[in-house]
Amino acid sequence: MQCPVDAAQRPTLWRSVDPDEAEDFVRTVHDELPELGPADGRINDVRAEIERTGSYVHTATELTHGARLAWRNASRCIGRLYWRSLVVRDRRDVTDAAGIAAECIEHLRTATNGGRIRPVVTVFPPAAPDGSGPRILGDQLVRYAGYAFAKDVVVGDPSQVEATERARALGWPGGPGTPFDVLPLVVQAAGGRPELFELPADAVLEVPLSHPDLLWFAKLGLWWHAVPAIARMPLEIGGLVYTAAPFSGWYLGTEIGARNLADTDRYDLLPVVAERMGLDTTSDRTMWKDRALVELNVAVLHSFDRAGVTLADHHSESERFLTHLAREEAAGRTCPADWSWIVPPVSGGVTPVFHRYYDDAALTPRFRSASEASTT
Ligand code: ARG
Numbered sequence: 001m002q003c004p005v006d007a008a009q010r011p012t013l014w015r016s017v018d019p020d021e022a023e024d025f026v027r028t029v030h031d032e033l034p035e036l037g038p039a040d041g042r043i044n045d046v047r048a049e050i051e052r053t054g055s056y057v058h059t060a061t062e063l064t065h066g067a068r069l070a071w072r073n074a075s076r077c078i079g080r081l082y083w084r085s086l087v088v089r090d091r092r093d094v095t096d097a098a099g100i101a102a103e104c105i106e107h108l109r110t111a112t113n114g115g116r117i118r119p120v121v122t123v124f125p126p127a128a129p130d131g132s133g134p135r136i137l138g139d140q141l142v143r144y145a146g147y148a149f150a151k152d153v154v155v156g157d158p159s160q161v162e163a164t165e166r167a168r169a170l171g172w173p174g175g176p177g178t179p180f181d182v183l184p185l186v187v188q189a190a191g192g193r194p195e196l197f198e199l200p201a202d203a204v205l206e207v208p209l210s211h212p213d214l215l216w217f218a219k220l221g222l223w224w225h226a227v228p229a230i231a232r233m234p235l236e237i238g239g240l241v242y243t244a245a246p247f248s249g250w251y252l253g254t255e256i257g258a259r260n261l262a263d264t265d266r267y268d269l270l271p272v273v274a275e276r277m278g279l280d281t282t283s284d285r286t287m288w289k290d291r292a293l294v295e296l297n298v299a300v301l302h303s304f305d306r307a308g309v310t311l312a313d314h315h316s317e318s319e320r321f322l323t324h325l326a327r328e329e330a331a332g333r334t335c336p337a338d339w340s341w342i343v344p345p346v347s348g349g350v351t352p353v354f355h356r357y358y359d360d361a362a363l364t365p366r367f368r369s370a371s372e373a374s375t376t
Pocket of ligand 1: 250
């Protein structure tokens with residue numbers, strides 16, 4: 001039997017949407033989409049709905065534009081030139097864990113699009129005023145397991161050791177034990193328990209890595225997946241918080257070649273590549289790390305191109321970002337940007353984004369960072 005909620009407890013557990021935030025957002029949408037006409041009628045309705053229920057329901061247009069604005073405001077993202085093209089999948093009617101998992105799988109298929117990657121967000125119901133909302137546990141829809149055998153001995157992605165252990169604790173038998181075993185999804189419906197769902201192989205496009213000149217490279221048996229789909233960052237629009245709103249764009253080569261495969265606390269492959277290249281690794285001053293890093297990045301770009309899978313390179317993406325910035329300024333808007341995320345992790349100074357500073361205002365709508373994942 002359910003206990004009745006004591007009304008006196010409401011103020012601590014229960015948090016109404018801020019009507020001013022809702023109003024600001026609705027006004028922005030009407031300003032930016034003049035075909036909607038004046039905002040006042042809609043603002044009155046929204047205020048009345050918040051007064052009555054503690055929350056309000058976005059129209060499909062508000063949700064779509066709000067999600068696009070969250071991308072436009074993402075100060076760490078270099079790929080924002082195409083923010084208007086974001087495909088917004090409105091799945092606010094899907095509440096059970098199995099339904100959410102099925103829609104995440106469909107998200108991957110829509111985003112993958114046979115290799116011509118499309119930016120997509122799938123939006124599940126927002127958190128209720130009591131803070132409960134659906135959640136996808138794990139930082140991306142597609143991640144490779146990290147099996148920890150002993151201290152410092154990990155097969156797979158060391159950043160996923162915890163996620164792998166969580167999946168095991170929920171009953172995942174484990175994959176075949178390769179360094180690139182795809183983890184299952186872990187989904188929690190609002191107020192429910194975490195549940196496991198395997199990703200079907202045909203929903204996860206992967207690219208085998210080879211190098212245009214170094215023939216031994218293909219024998220390293222390296223892969224990466226085509227779609228980076230962030231799963232754990234809540235989407236905040238007009239005072240509402242969508243706790244499950246996975247979103248994806250396409251990869252920038254350096255994310256894979258200069259970070260995922262190269263970082264010493266990830267796949268740590270520079271020593272392996274350098275050794276195969278015959279480089280002298282006895283001193284940092286031989287630049288063996290730098291030389292291996294470049295070849296690893298050449299391999300990533302070459303392999304995605306060969307597989308017909310969209311992948312940006314840091315030179316053209318930097319140019320595009322400056323185009324975006326100029327367009328935003330021309331529209332009379334600030335484009336928030338975080339230098340330390342925008343500048344690529346290789347060859348920073350040979351890209352134009354290095355040679356300037358940026359405003360880094362915190363604007364909403366926004367995707368909240370995982371560390372602020374709570375609903376308040
Ligand atoms: N850096 C993350 C990764 O390597 C992905 C972050 C989002 N990247 C993107 N291109 N949308 O998996």
